Amino acid sequence: MPSPEPLAEAERLMTICNACRYCEGFCAVFPAMERRRSFLEGDLIYLANLCHDCRGCYYACQYAPPHEFGVNLPRTFAELRLETYEDYSWPRLLGGLFRRNGVAIGALLAFCVILVLVLVLTFQGPTALSSAAREPGDFYTVVPYVAMVAPAAAILLFGIGVFVSGFLRFWRSSGGRFRDLLDPQAHLRASRDALALKYAKGGGDGCNYPDEGFSHARRWLHQLVVYGFLLDLASTTLAAIYQHFLHRIAPYPYLSAPVVLGTVGGVGLLVGTAGLLYLKFGADDRPADGKTRAMDVAFLILLFLTSLTGLLLVGLRATSMMGSLLVVHLGVVAGLFITLPYGKMAHVVYRYAALLRNALEEAHDKAASTSG
Amino acid sequence: MLILGGGNAALCAAISARRAGASVLLLESAPEHFRGGNSRHTRNLRYLHESGNEILSGPYAEEEFWEDLISVTGGETNEKLARLLIRGSTDLGHWMTEQGVRFQGPLRGTLNLSRTNAFFLGGGKALVNAYFKTAIDLGVEVAYNSEVQGLDAREGEFKAAIVMREGATHEIPAKSVVAASGGFQANIAWLKEYWGDAADNFLVRGSPFDTGLVLRALLDCGAVSVGDPRQCHAVAIDARAPKFDGGIVTRLDCIPFGIVVNKLGLRFYDEGEDFWPRRYAIWGRLVAQQPEQIAYSIIDSRSKDLFMPSVFPAIEADSLTEMASRLELDPAVLETTVAAFNSAVRPGVFDSSTLDDCATEGLEPPKSHWARRLEEAPFYAYPLRPGITFTYLGVGVDERARVLMKTDTPAANIFAAGEIMAGNILGKGYLAGLGMTIGTVFGRIAGGEAARHALS
Numbered sequence: 052m053p054s055p056e057p058l059a060e061a062e063r064l065m066t067i068c069n070a071c072r073y074c075e076g077f078c079a080v081f082p083a084m085e086r087r088r089s090f091l092e093g094d095l096i097y098l099a100n101l102c103h104d105c106r107g108c109y110y111a112c113q114y115a116p117p118h119e120f121g122v123n124l125p126r127t128f129a130e131l132r133l134e135t136y137e138d139y140s141w142p143r144l145l146g147g148l149f150r151r152n153g154v155a156i157g158a159l160l161a162f163c164v165i166l167v168l169v170l171v172l173t174f175q176g177p178t179a180l181s182s183a184a185r186e187p188g189d190f191y192t193v194v195p196y197v198a199m200v201a202p203a204a205a206i207l208l209f210g211i212g213v214f215v216s217g218f219l220r221f222w223r224s225s226g227g228r229f230r231d232l233l234d235p236q237a238h239l240r241a242s243r244d245a246l247a248l249k250y251a252k253g254g255g256d257g258c259n260y261p262d263e264g265f266s267h268a269r270r271w272l273h274q275l276v277v278y279g280f281l282l283d284l285a286s287t288t289l290a291a292i293y294q295h296f297l298h299r300i301a302p303y304p305y306l307s308a309p310v311v312l313g314t315v316g317g318v319g320l321l322v323g324t325a326g327l328l329y330l331k332f333g334a335d336d337r338p339a340d341g342k343t344r345a346m347d348v349a350f351l352i353l354l355f356l357t358s359l360t361g362l363l364l365v366g367l368r369a370t371s372m373m374g375s376l377l378v379v380h381l382g383v384v385a386g387l388f389i390t391l392p393y394g395k396m397a398h399v400v401y402r403y404a405a406l407l408r409n410a411l412e413e414a415h416d417k418a419a420s421t422s423g
Numbered sequence: 424m425l426i427l428g429g430g431n432a433a434l435c436a437a438i439s440a441r442r443a444g445a446s447v448l449l450l451e452s453a454p455e456h457f458r459g460g461n462s463r464h465t466r467n468l469r470y471l472h473e474s475g476n477e478i479l480s481g482p483y484a485e486e487e488f489w490e491d492l493i494s495v496t497g498g499e500t501n502e503k504l505a506r507l508l509i510r511g512s513t514d515l516g517h518w519m520t521e522q523g524v525r526f527q528g529p530l531r532g533t534l535n536l537s538r539t540n541a542f543f544l545g546g547g548k549a550l551v552n553a554y555f556k557t558a559i560d561l562g563v564e565v566a567y568n569s570e571v572q573g574l575d576a577r578e579g580e581f582k583a584a585i586v587m588r589e590g591a592t593h594e595i596p597a598k599s600v601v602a603a604s605g606g607f608q609a610n611i612a613w614l615k616e617y618w619g620d621a622a623d624n625f626l627v628r629g630s631p632f633d634t635g636l637v638l639r640a641l642l643d644c645g646a647v648s649v650g651d652p653r654q655c656h657a658v659a660i661d662a663r664a665p666k667f668d669g670g671i672v673t674r675l676d677c678i679p680f681g682i683v684v685n686k687l688g689l690r691f692y693d694e695g696e697d698f699w700p701r702r703y704a705i706w707g708r709l710v711a712q713q714p715e716q717i718a719y720s721i722i723d724s725r726s727k728d729l730f731m732p733s734v735f736p737a738i739e740a741d742s743l744t745e746m747a748s749r750l751e752l753d754p755a756v757l758e759t760t761v762a763a764f765n766s767a768v769r770p771g772v773f774d775s776s777t778l779d780d781c782a783t784e785g786l787e788p789p790k791s792h793w794a795r796r797l798e799e800a801p802f803y804a805y806p807l808r809p810g811i812t813f814t815y816l817g818v819g820v821d822e823r824a825r826v827l828m829k830t831d832t833p834a835a836n837i838f839a840a841g842e843i844m845a846g847n848i849l850g851k852g853y854l855a856g857l858g859m860t861i862g863t864v865f866g867r868i869a870g871g872e873a874a875r876h877a878l879s
Contacts, residue, residue: 066732066734067672067734069732070671070672070674070731070732070733070734071546071670071671071672073466073543073545073546073547073671074545074546075527075530076527076528076530076542076544076545077544077545082530088728088732107544107545107549108545110545110548110549110552111544111545111546111548111549111552112548113463113464113546113547113548113668113670114670114672115456116456117456118456118457118668119665119668120665120672254525254527254544254545255525255528255544256525263552263556264556
């Protein structure tokens with residue numbers, strides 16, 4: 052159960068917004084709100100997760116603070132989203148990490164880097180730290196292949212499990228039926244909306260981010276992060292295929308597909324995360340929630356470090372820096388993987404669930420209007 | 424030159440004047456958060472256009488516009504200015520878009536575009552934000568918290584504005600001035616001159632800063648007045664609304680679906696006379712004429728979801744006796760009123776989308792449509808008070824937006840735009856989105872003319 056405060060506040064705001072409706076052109080939240088006359092918990096967490104935090108409604112609102120109605124939808128929805136991430140994570144004990152995300156992720160990151168370092172020193176000896184990767188298999192003299200892949204895969208699988216269970220519970224409590232999840236049209240529409248970041252466009256001119264002016268900067272930087280991340284995912288997958296099926300062992304040549312994909316993706320991530328961090332530090336904090344911002348910053352820094360250490364590793368792999376860089380990179384990646392289900396990555400899961408639900412509702416509206 | 428006001432008309436004047444090369448200072452009495460006057464609460468404007476486009480569903484031609492204006496004003500309009508307004512509104516959306524205003528496109532499934540009125544994306548505050556940004560980027564100087572309390576003007580020649588700012592009075596001279604500071608609907612003391620103590624129970628739907636000080640100063644300087652000073656546009660809104668600035672969310676659309684009783688528990692007007700959009704504007708006055716300026720709309724459970732959701736929850740009761748005690752009405756009178764109403768309802772087929780045949784027979788006042796017996800508990804009630812939108816009193820202007828003086832000559836360097844001169848065109852009644860049209864068209868004229876005068 053989300054705590055009563057943001058829920059009650061979200062209900063109060065939705066009641067005001069539903070009597071006003073001036074913002075209906077900004078995004079999917081308002082048309083979704085207009086399909087309802089009252090707002091139960093499931094409706095509110097759905098609407099909160101459908102919100103892309105473009106902030107158009109905050110600046111356009113004649114009831115925004117200091118008006119006595121004090122309508123601040125982006126902030127309230129951000130608080131409610133954080134509650135969602137916490138409530139639907141597993142185990143509940145770790146869900147609490149969302150509350151102190153910056154500190155938790157920072158501490159865990161340091162721990163992971165030190166852990167990898169200690170393990171390498173213990174099992175491979177100090178010389179491993181100053182080795183270079185020039186021949187196939189050289190990486191594995193620092194960290195053996197199994198030690199590299201097995202824990203990562205286990206952690207990742209666990210994270211995916213947490214997300215799947217969170218998704219299903221979110222779906223149920225927001226009123227969705229299981230068979231709705233099998234609607235390919237809805238998935239197609241939701242994926243399109245997600246991949247295009249459609250609702251981060253505000254009414255078309257972009258978000259009111261980092262301030263009152265309209266700008267597409269946040270959306271484009273976010274796209275760099277998304278597609279950078281996906282390219283890196285593709286690169287890793289391809290490398291795994293090379294290794295297992297083609298028996299080609301890393302390091303791969305600079306112009307090989309895994310390295311090119313990884314480098315392009317890494318640069319995208321680096322620029323995207325740096326840009327988002329830059330925007331965030333100059334952003335108007337009135338429509339923002341402080342805890343959410345800490346979570347965002349922690350995740351952006353983690354992605355930035357992952358991509359920075361990865362790119363350095365690729366660039367300097369033939370030098371004696373390789374051993375140390377590999378230790379740092381693997382430590383950072385371990386930190387990223389472990390915290391994945393307890394940080395900002397959760398927004399992908401619940402935002403997608405909300406977009407899917409929205410796609411189903413829109414299809415339902417359309418069917419009703421053509422038959423009626 | 425000076426612009427007095429910070430709403431749509433003032434901003435259009437400021438932008439036009441600045442683009443014409445004048446150096447412009449805009450004086451807004453509100454703090455930055457509440458800038459924009461009643462434009463904050465608007466949503467759309469009406470303009471002439473030859474064909475439909477991405478924000479309007481079809482053409483709206485001059486004659487139709489003119490006929491719409493005649494039908495709401497009953498002909499109480501200055502034809503020369505009205506024609507100027509209509510023609511001047513041609514394709515206004517393009518100009519507004521160039522100044523940064525954004526319009527709302529068609530929404531998937533839910534809302535169809537209007538043919539006559541273009542809707543601002545995000546509403547009037549978003550429009551005000553866009554205009555302020557453009558004006559400031561162009562170099563217009565903006566001073567908030569600056570209340571114009573008087574004008575130094577003799578025989579139509581403006582010298583300086585007397586401005587209260589941060590507790591001190593300043594005299595700000597200028598070569599020309601545009602008065603665009605709205606009506607006096609937030610000035611309860613002034614309203615009392617016409618309404619007596621009843622005005623204490625009026626709620627003001629818009630900005631508390633629309634006190635009409637500039638309007639009064641202009642009239643004191645010898646400007647010609649237009650519009651009936653006793654008239655105001657008032658609707659019945661939820662009595663629980665804030666005294667000022669409650670805006671759109673305090674409106675109630677439930678009245679046609681039940682009965683409305685006053686403090687004495689008696690009905691006083693035909694709740695189902697016509698479709699609500701054609702009648703809502705008379706209910707402010709109707710409630711204002713009732714004892715203590717309060718009334719209650721009572722519906723039963725069948726009508727609960729027939730109207731737009733409103734911001735305050737309905738008062739719920741399982742019986743009429745309980746409802747009477749909730750509303751502090753005499754239970755015996757309320758029950759008699761409802762019984763008389765119920766027995767006068769003649770059978771019919773209820774249809775909220777047409778002027779249906781559900782009416783009362785032999786009842787005074789009658790209910791002409793949507794009359795259904797009030798019998799299915801729970802009952803719901805909404806308290807009503809007059810919510811004043813704007814006043815009609817203004818100053819006369821000519822086609823160059825110059826303020827007309829009682830000496831039958833236009834002022835040399837005083838111009839007016841927006842609500843302060845809307846009475847020239849809207850002698851009575853209201854046409855949705857026309858206030859913004861008047862503000863935009865005459866704001867642009869006044870800004871251009873005032874700039875020309877200042878630069879000459």
